[in-house]
Amino acid sequence: MYAFFGIGPNRNSNIRKRFLSAEPRCPTRPSFRAPEAHQPWLSVRDSRVTCMTPFRSSFTLRRMVEEAQKLSKHVSVRERIDTVLGIMGGGFGGKYGKGRPLVDALEDVAQEALLHEDIPLAQRFQRFAGYAGGELFLDTVENYYDEEARQRSEKYMRRMAALGAERAVAVLDALCAENPDASAADALALFRGIARSTDHLGIGSGESGIRLSTKYLKRLQEYGHMELILRNLPRPASAETARMMSDVLTDADADVLAQLLEMRARRAGLSSLRATVNDPDSSEGALHACLKNQDWIFGGAYMAELARRQYTPDTILDIPLLRGDGSLHVVELKRANIEKLVIRRSGHLMLGAPVHQAVSQAQNYLRTLDENRPAILARYGIDTRRASATVVIGHPQYVSGSITPQDVAETLRTYNTHMARIEVITYETLLESAARMLALSSTEQDPEPIEEPTA
Secondary structure, three states, rough: HHHHHHHOOOOOOHHHHHHOOOOOOOOOOOOOOOOOOOOOOOOOOOOOEEOOOOOOHHHHHHHHHHHOOOOOOHHHHHHHHHHHHHHHHHOOOOOOOOOOOHHHHHHHHHHHHHHHHHHHHHHHHHHHHHHOOOOOOOOHHHHHOOOOHHHHHHHHHHHHEEEEEEEHHHHHHHHHHHHOOOHHHHHHHHHHHHHHHHOOOOOOOOOOOOOHHHHHHHHHHHHHHHHHHHHHHOOOOOOHHHHHHHHHHHHOOOHHHHHHHHHHHHHHHHHHHHHHHOOOOHHHHHHHHOOOOOOHHHOOOEEEEEOEEEEEEOEEEOOOEEEEOOOEEEEEEEOOOOOOEEEEEEOOEEEEHHHHHHHHHHHHHHHHHHHHHHHHHHOOOOHHHEEEEEOOHHHHHHHHOOOOOOHHHHHHHHHHHHOEEEEEEHHHHHHHHHHHHHOOEEEEEEEEOOOOOOO
């Protein structure tokens, strides 16, 4: 969208700073992609390419951190929040401390809150860290934790929805004036044409692009958020259906609604993971993006996904999970498209080289965590002694040769019975177990059937 408006590296510096802060600029993050024409995150010096992280900070973030500090009853959590405030400073001259130390300090607060089983506070500081690290809009964080900001956003959305409805009425009035005998089919055809034509709308081309003020750049971001919201709006078939939906939502229990929304989010996450697994070209990064903050997929033995992924200088974990006893469980992700997942040698089935390499990598992680257990426990409160691991790799649909899914399952079962701390599973197993969990949860939420009286 921004490339369309011709915003390049030669534009006004304030506007450019605002634009660059809109999305993360590091090309190693697959979930964000900037226009190909301008790549301001790349700096070339002496034939070397470096990646700059768009660290951010603000008065609003400091205020939200201060408010969050009042919510914690644990001294260790408040001490870590004091560290965050110390890094941010007092904002003299409108400047607040930022960078990797701030992101790490915010993640440390989330980690400590998890250890005290304060999940809401942990999520809060994970989102703060996401903003400070350039992964979330400030408006998004404000909508979670600033009531006034949320009300302003909702008011703006209502005004835009009303404006759209007024424009639709005006279009229908014009149609009826030109063609009094117009039918519903004519109206549908008209709106379909309008919808298709929006891709060709523009504001014209200018010399060297068009300069937009900060206010209008922010408005473009709001339009993007509004589009995501409108896509998920229910579409009642009639005014009566709309009224019935309103009555149901008014009388519905808040906890039930929260559970339904959570179930919908989990189904969407599982569907996204399944589509990524079924794409033979999906990378490990794409699979990791689908599984981020989806710790429920791995079963109910884990409290949450930890915010910190690095506990030693040479070890970066794919998905670190926290067990109920405060110990660490490591999930190592590999590609789904592995042809040599299981091979046949001398008439016997055995795992291929990619699996052994992944298991060796997990073994090295566990060894390093064992060796550094005292330091990790003292600094992060995570017990890494005798930590366990799960390697998720491959899918039977990609295995070459005359090897069936049953062959893959039996070979992995035999292999896992000889392993103590590491389990190897396929994405098929992960998807099937998660689908069963969702089905069971859906059944539990259904009301109990009314028994018919016996004769």
